[in-house]
Amino acid sequence: MSKPSDSKSGVKGVDRRSLFLMGGSAVAAAAVVPLAGTEAAADESQSERVKARYKETDHVKNFYRVNRY
Template sequence: MSKPSDSKGKSRAAGVDRRSLFLMGGSAVAAAAVVPLTGGEAVADESQAERVKARYKETDHVKNFYRVNRY
């Protein structure tokens, strides 16, 4: 009988194996998620007048939605 080939030794000698490649990729994604994309504070896009205006209006299509879905 012949001996089975040692494929693990060949792939490790050639470079990075598949499992460690995925581990490195996953840790790189996690590290990128931790790093903030902007250095400054967030700025609101709306003015003071837009902040205080009424936003929700119970129009006919909203009333119809509530009626159909029994809210």
């Protein structure tokens, strides 16, 4: 089998290897952008951070019963 030649059709395109290299560099560039951002601020106040959150409700008890914890 012979490979088709770009010179015959007169159309110059991007070959498969170049396409994947461009795609890989685009992914790398997109991954760097979020790292350059500022530090995230906390949405909770100090009192919200220390309050009790776990409550053993009937729903939780049922989950433990079904899963035998």
